[in-house]
Amino acid sequence: MRYLPLSDTDRADMRARVGVSDINEIFVDIPESARLDGLLDLPLHQSEFAVERDMARMAAKNVAASSVPFFVGAGAYKHHVPASVDHLIQRSEFLTSYTPYQPEVTQGTLQYLFEFQTQVAALTGMEVANASMYDGSTATAEAVLMAHRVTRRNKAVLSGGLHPQYRSVAEGLSEMAGDRVVSLAADPLGAEDILAAIDDETSCVVVQSPNFYGQLVDLKPIADKAHAHGALLIAVFTEVVSLGLIEPPGAQGADIVVGEGQSIGNGLNFGGPYVGLFATRQKFIRQMPGRLCGETVDANGKRGYVLTLSTREQHIRRDKATSNICTNSGLCCLAFTIHMTLLGGNGLATLARINHASAVKLKAVLEEVPGVSVLNDTFFNEFTVKLPKPAAGVIEELAKRGVLGGVPVSRLEPGQAELEPLLLVAASEVNSDEDRAAFAAALKEVLA
Amino acid sequence: MSMNTQGRPSAPTEAGGTAAHETFTGNKALQMEEALIFEIGRNDVCGVDLEEPEDFTPALGGHARRAELDLPALTEPEAMRHYVRLSSKNYAIDAGLYPLGSCTMKHNPRLNEKMARLPGFADVHPLQPRSTVTGAVEMIAELAHWLVTLTGMEAVAMSPKAGAHGELCGMMAIKAAHTAAGRDPKVVLVPESAHGTNPATAALLGYKVVSIEAREDGTVDTRAVQDRIAEHAGNIAGIMLTNPNTCGLFERDIIAIAEAIHAADGYFYCDGANFNAIVGKARPGDLGVDAMHINLHKTFSTPHGGGGPGSGPVVLSERLAPFAPLPFLRKGANGPEWIESAAELLDGEQPFGRMTAFHGQMGMYVRALAYMKSHGADGLRQASEDAVLNANYVRVGLEDLMSLPFGSRWCMHEVLFDDSFLKDTGVTTLDFAKAMIDEGYHPMTMYFPLVVHGAMLIEPTESESRAALDLFIATMRDLVMSAQRGETGRFKGAPFHAPRARLDETRAARKPVLKWERPAASEVQPQAAE
Numbered sequence: 001m002r003y004l005p006l007s008d009t010d011r012a013d014m015r016a017r018v019g020v021s022d023i024n025e026i027f028v029d030i031p032e033s034a035r036l037d038g039l040l041d042l043p044l045h046q047s048e049f050a051v052e053r054d055m056a057r058m059a060a061k062n063v064a065a066s067s068v069p070f071f072v073g074a075g076a077y078k079h080h081v082p083a084s085v086d087h088l089i090q091r092s093e094f095l096t097s098y099t100p101y102q103p104e105v106t107q108g109t110l111q112y113l114f115e116f117q118t119q120v121a122a123l124t125g126m127e128v129a130n131a132s133m134y135d136g137s138t139a140t141a142e143a144v145l146m147a148h149r150v151t152r153r154n155k156a157v158l159s160g161g162l163h164p165q166y167r168s169v170a171e172g173l174s175e176m177a178g179d180r181v182v183s184l185a186a187d188p189l190g191a192e193d194i195l196a197a198i199d200d201e202t203s204c205v206v207v208q209s210p211n212f213y214g215q216l217v218d219l220k221p222i223a224d225k226a227h228a229h230g231a232l233l234i235a236v237f238t239e240v241v242s243l244g245l246i247e248p249p250g251a252q253g254a255d256i257v258v259g260e261g262q263s264i265g266n267g268l269n270f271g272g273p274y275v276g277l278f279a280t281r282q283k284f285i286r287q288m289p290g291r292l293c294g295e296t297v298d299a300n301g302k303r304g305y306v307l308t309l310s311t312r313e314q315h316i317r318r319d320k321a322t323s324n325i326c327t328n329s330g331l332c333c334l335a336f337t338i339h340m341t342l343l344g345g346n347g348l349a350t351l352a353r354i355n356h357a358s359a360v361k362l363k364a365v366l367e368e369v370p371g372v373s374v375l376n377d378t379f380f381n382e383f384t385v386k387l388p389k390p391a392a393g394v395i396e397e398l399a400k401r402g403v404l405g406g407v408p409v410s411r412l413e414p415g416q417a418e419l420e421p422l423l424l425v426a427a428s429e430v431n432s433d434e435d436r437a438a439f440a441a442a443l444k445e446v447l448a
Numbered sequence: 449m450s451m452n453t454q455g456r457p458s459a460p461t462e463a464g465g466t467a468a469h470e471t472f473t474g475n476k477a478l479q480m481e482e483a484l485i486f487e488i489g490r491n492d493v494c495g496v497d498l499e500e501p502e503d504f505t506p507a508l509g510g511h512a513r514r515a516e517l518d519l520p521a522l523t524e525p526e527a528m529r530h531y532v533r534l535s536s537k538n539y540a541i542d543a544g545l546y547p548l549g550s551c552t553m554k555h556n557p558r559l560n561e562k563m564a565r566l567p568g569f570a571d572v573h574p575l576q577p578r579s580t581v582t583g584a585v586e587m588i589a590e591l592a593h594w595l596v597t598l599t600g601m602e603a604v605a606m607s608p609k610a611g612a613h614g615e616l617c618g619m620m621a622i623k624a625a626h627t628a629a630g631r632d633p634k635v636v637l638v639p640e641s642a643h644g645t646n647p648a649t650a651a652l653l654g655y656k657v658v659s660i661e662a663r664e665d666g667t668v669d670t671r672a673v674q675d676r677i678a679e680h681a682g683n684i685a686g687i688m689l690t691n692p693n694t695c696g697l698f699e700r701d702i703i704a705i706a707e708a709i710h711a712a713d714g715y716f717y718c719d720g721a722n723f724n725a726i727v728g729k730a731r732p733g734d735l736g737v738d739a740m741h742i743n744l745h746k747t748f749s750t751p752h753g754g755g756g757p758g759s760g761p762v763v764l765s766e767r768l769a770p771f772a773p774l775p776f777l778r779k780g781a782n783g784p785e786w787i788e789s790a791a792e793l794l795d796g797e798q799p800f801g802r803m804t805a806f807h808g809q810m811g812m813y814v815r816a817l818a819y820m821k822s823h824g825a826d827g828l829r830q831a832s833e834d835a836v837l838n839a840n841y842v843r844v845g846l847e848d849l850m851s852l853p854f855g856s857r858w859c860m861h862e863v864l865f866d867d868s869f870l871k872d873t874g875v876t877t878l879d880f881a882k883a884m885i886d887e888g889y890h891p892m893t894m895y896f897p898l899v900v901h902g903a904m905l906i907e908p909t910e911s912e913s914r915a916a917l918d919l920f921i922a923t924m925r926d927l928v929m930s931a932q933r934g935e936t937g938r939f940k941g942a943p944f945h946a947p948r949a950r951l952d953e954t955r956a957a958r959k960p961v962l963k964w965e966r967p968a969a970s971e972v973q974p975q976a977a978e
Contacts, residue, residue: 001822001823001831003557003911004830005916006834006910006913010913010914013914018837018841019844023836023837025858026836026840026858027726027836027858029698029700029858030698030700031703034731034734036730036731039825039829042594042598042824042825043824043825044824044825045823046821050821051818051822055569055814055821056563056568058568058584059566059567059568059583059587060583062568062580062581062582063576064568064572065572065573067567072573072575072576074575075575075805076573076574076575076806082495082496082524084495088528088531088535089753090561091532092535092541093535093537094535094540096751097754098546098752099755100538100754102539102881102885103951103953104882104948104949104950105537105538105885105946106537106538106754108535108538109538109754111484111537112531114962115485115486117962121963123517123519128962129962131755134609134756135806137804138613138803163805165804165805168802173801176800216509216511243513243517244517246508246512247511247513251514267571268572269811270569270573270574270807271805271810272574272609272804272806272812273609273757273759273811273812285960285962292962294956294961295962297952298948299950299951302949306951306953308957310957311957313644314644314647315645315896317648318647318648318657319650320651321648323648324612324615324645324648325610325612327610327755328755329756330752330757331753333756334753341489341495341521342496342521342522342527343496343521344491344494344519345516345518345521346516346517347495347498348519349517350500351496353501356501356504356506357502360504360505360506377509378509378511396578398577404577404580407575411575414791415790415791
């Protein structure tokens with residue numbers, strides 16, 4: 001077996017050295033009734049070539065985003081990632097290293113985490129950021145738990161513009177933890193009155209902008225109302241590129257900012273692994289979940305970095321920890337920070353303008369299709385269109401015509417008749433005029 | 449004797465001058481100092497070519513960013529150099545033996561990386577039309593089949609994003625099952641030797657954590673479990689037990705413990721972090737386990753990546769399978785079906801909710817399945833046997849000099865020493881570990897598990913050759929004898945040859961500096977004229 005360095009001779013010699021003639025003598029503590037004699041009913045080992053052929057066969061059944069006009073978003077976005085990013089994250093020293101608990105031999109990981117935290121803090125307009133979470137949805141759920149700790153209350157208010165799966169994750173964890181959640185109804189028209197839902201028992205208000213339907217939300221009045229009642233504003237985003245162009249949540253009064261960082265540096269990967277971003281105010285750092293990297297000096301006075309404030313974490317605090325989290329998003333976080341470094345602030349702003357322009361063009365093209373209307377009055381690179389028939393069937397018909405034309409709202413908010421005609425469409429720098437024309441032509445055909 | 453391109457001979461005997469001097473740059477040949485991107489980047493360069501869009505009418509309402517985003521950029525050659533230099537400051541499996549106990553730092557096959565990058569897996573959106581992702585669902589279903597077969601369990605919840613997330617998922621399933629039965633027990637039993645994530649997870653869900661002490665041989669005593677159950681009669685939600693445990697020992701009373709928990713209407717959560725020891729040797733389903741997470745980044749070789757991303761699918765018993773969170777796999781008449789929402793449920797399916805948006809760690813699934821297919825049923829069993837043989841080989845090679853807290857007995861995939869062999873030497877476990885760095889080894893897991901004083905937990909994995917183990921053993925023996933001879937200079941202040949000496953963690957925590965701040969103009973020191 002190509003991954004196992006011991007030869008049969010080695011094994012025999014080592015068994016002799018250890019003092020057994022049969023390896024099973026070492027497994028003697030396994031209860032006899034549970035010991036497996038033969039092999040399990042699974043295929044035997046395969047060559048690299050055979051595995052490759054088998055995996056490629058399954059991969060070939062899927063339609064890759066780059067191979068078609070592609071407008072699917074709703075929390076994960078197709079962007080171009082520079083070739084150098086994927087090359088660098090495959091450096092052995094990054095790829096095959098563990099969590100940097102031994103800082104003398106992991107300064108590489110620690111320094112990029114420190115750089116990552118600085119970038120995320122700047123992007124979100126916040127004072128501090130952690131070294132990443134699993135993804136945007138789990139970051140949101142953790143932010144709610146953190147708000148409960150900070151306010152010593154346990155009632156969260158979730159906007160109807162929050163990504164429905166983010167809402168499910170936060171609801172599930174909160175309910176299991178014995179906390180209360182008030183989730184407002186799905187809000188495609190931006191009509192909800194979230195201010196009315198905030199009271200003196202509220203620990204936090206969770207608002208997404210651009211929201212699930214693509215609409216930009218003015219966070220300032222929500223922050224003001226929340227603060228007046230002693231509650232926190234948790235601002236959520238699923239498209240981090242938007243922060244290149246729109247006012248960051250930190251400048252609008254958010255207390256915790258969480259979101260999905262996949263768009264920068266990371267591919268679609270059918271939903272994971274992604275990278276959750278988490279930022280807050282300096283005064284809350286001891287209530288933050290997840291890893292934090294901090295600057296210090298070594299015994300010779302040289303600048304260096306370490307994981308810090310670990311007394312919040314499970315391996316020290318056990319049942320008193322702020323979170324049970326043990327992992328961050330390591331390589332995805334590295335991919336994010338490399339791509340962000342290549343872009344810089346000005347590059348991200350340009351990329352964001354290209355994305356916004358692409359969406360503005362797409363809106364114009366789709367509005368010319370008979371029966372199609374756009375709900376949004378504001379948007380960044382994604383918006384909601386209303387079709388004359390259920391969107392779920394339409395996207396499958398579009399797929400038959402070689403266009404991946406968005407996400408039916410009903411896939412994430414099933415069982416609500418008024419949402420069935422709604423389709424979320426996303427645009428980015430990868431869409432060409434030809435892609436948009438193909439989308440409009442196919443849609444016209446399907447709706448005819 | 450080697451010749452350079454001018455044909456001039458170069459020989460070590462010609463070296464003159466002193467070896468130890470401070471270099472002008474602070475670099476030491478291949479060991480380069482590297483500034484932060486904020487110190488070397490500029491706001492007027494870009495590492496990506498982007499064309500400004502033609503004039504258009506924005507639709508941002510009043511939400512446009514007011515202040516420019518002040519983050520510098522590096523061009524591609526500068527970025528390559530920055531990150532390559534950073535990478536050279538990291539220890540890695542590919543560079544050397546990485547004996548972190550409980551972390552399973554095995555080889556990460558590069559075929560897995562290549563497979564994960566196939567466009568049909570890497571460039572597929574989680575919400576694109578279902579008809580365009582049938583191969584993705586097929587791949588997940590095949591991985592699920594391997595996982596339930598290897599563990600002897602009924603079903604698997606694929607979506608948890610890491611081991612601790614898997615623990616949370618398993619415990620949420622247990623809580624949901626109790627709720628569905630109209631029960632609300634409050635106590636979770638956790639042995640003292642458990643990973644910190646176990647009590648943290650139980651506490652997160654509002655459970656009271658009741659500790660179970662280990663008996664003298666390092667394993668959990670059925671009687672201690674029964675005593676705790678009796679003390680909290682009628683109030684037991686379950687037990688969280690790691691097996692093999694964090695002392696590297698197989699819990700031999702596991703079936704009796706499972707029966708005791710089941711008799712008390714509790715569930716048995718098994719922390720699967722150490723599954724690498726027993727793949728193909730025993731199935732958790734035959735041991736009475738109700739839920740167990742599998743760290744794909746440990747047992748099934750997906751890269752640790754400096755701390756993530758992980759992946760922690762949770763296998764479930766028949767009793768817990770109905771509570772698996774969305775999305776889950778249903779065994780349909782025409783093959784596996786991927787169930788995403790409450791609208792698709794059949795009678796009896798009671799998912800407790802959702803652990804994450806989308807479908808979990810697809811990129812990690814692909815790597816793990818490529819690993820499994822490469823090994824096959826035979827290779828996976830061989831890998832576990834080799835991992836266990838290697839650990840015992842290290843144990844036998846060191847047990848006369850280092851101290852085994854539970855006596856000389858078989859260990860599983862990792863061997864636990866305590867620090868009594870360092871008594872009166874003036875060298876601590878930490879000093880000893882840091883001296884290993886100078887010898888070119890990453891330290892073992894230290895001060896964990898907590899049940900042993902000055903714990904040193906060594907897990908060599910199956911990826912090490914006999915020669916590599918022999919050198920490691922010889923090095924460890926040399927270090928032990930050196931400590932016992934009183935040569936504290938080699939340990940105090942170690943490492944001496946790493947990119948950094950010991951770092952001041954107290955200072956970092958006392959006044960946390962968590963990001964780079966632009967120095968105020970008054971603080972910028974003029975460059976001293978040389």
